[in-house]
Amino acid sequence: MLLAISVVASVVGIIFMLALDWFPEQGSSIAAPIDTFWDVLVVVSVPIFVAVTAMMLFSIWRWRQRPGEEDLDGPPIHGSTKLEVIWTIVPTVIIAALTTYAAILLVDIQSAPAKGTRVVNVNGVQFAWDFETKTAAGPVKSAKLYLPINEPVKFNVRSADVIHDFWVPAFRLKVDAVPGITTTYNLTPTKLGTFEVVCAELCGLGHAYMRQTVTVLTAERYATVMAGLAKQAGAPAPAAGASTDAVGKQMFVAGNPATGATACGACHTMKAAGTTATTGPNLDEILQADDAAGIMEMIVNPNKEIVAGYSKGIMPANYATTMTKPQLDALVKYIDQSVHGEG
Ligand code: HEC
Ligand SMILES: [Cu+2]
Structure with a gap:
């Protein structure tokens, strides 16, 4: 009976969890494999949660203390080697398998980028990001990140002051910006559009304002935008002739x-x-x-x-x-x- 309830609850739970829309749209090459990994975690963990909870509730109900039993002691238990071996080995195997999967996935999606990959230097400072890259028209530094679609990019992430965290939810990209070292991340944007860039590390009073955007463009649009920005470099931000x-x-x-x-x-x-x-x-x-x-x-x-x-x-x-x-x-x-x- 307990088993039947657990199986039904697990199936319902898994369907419910997989049906929920947990993540923003998939904006990069690494989004799909990461979302699949999440689904696998859901399928593995829901039955464990259900089994433990069902067992616990059943025990509370079945072996609860009844009136008149206040002074009774429970039967002495001497343990069970068989049970202990099982409940050590089963979780070990499950955790080891999931960890291996995660490690392989991480190595795979972060494998060294091909030579000639675009490099974007991401600099975090209280309380803004700026992005630097070399383009055909010259070096460009901007507060909005622009990327060409379907072209691999490597981010070199640095901080000028405290720890920040470079997060683009649509890319499934999240990496700390740590003062004194350079952290890196590789991916390929696969969707046109504008996505949020957020600082995901509480970095001071202005942390909440550390929100910018990344816009993924076609190669031609990207070249035009970058040429415009390269020309502007050094000039004051407002349009020429502004009052x-x-x-x-x-x-x-x-x-x-x-x-x-x-x-x-x-x-x-x-x-x-x-x-x-x-x-x-x-x-x-x-x-x-x-x-x-x-x-x-x-x-x-x-x-x-x-x-x-x-x-x-x-x-x-x-x-x-x-x-x-x-x-x-x-x-x-x-x-x-x-x-x-x-x-
Ligand atoms: C990250 C938040 C932040 C930003 C951005 C910021 N300020 Fe302030 N400002 C403060 C705080 C906090 C104080 C009060 C502490 C102090 O006096 O330094 C202050 C104080 C001041 C004062 C009074 C200073 C004094 O010595 O009496 C003025 C004037 C001022 N800000 C103007 C500006 C202007 C103009 C800008 C933009 C160029 C600006 N602030 C940007 C947070 C900020
Ligand atoms: Cu920050």
């Missing part, structure tokens, strides 16, 4: 991802910019008595004075290098006008 106000606002709400300048709006509330973050102080409130020179000083030297109630070291101290002088001037002018109500 000072537009540059200032762009710096505030979007930062300069190409150089790793985090957007102010990711941490600060400022009404004119429409941002509502609360990691840092509300700029409309704290800057009322400050002029442009004072604001500039606070941006490039944020640790000189610390706003009461906030901690040192959270606001990036690198804006003097990640933004150009014209960008900083435009940003300060924009903030000055915004908080004093002239913008």
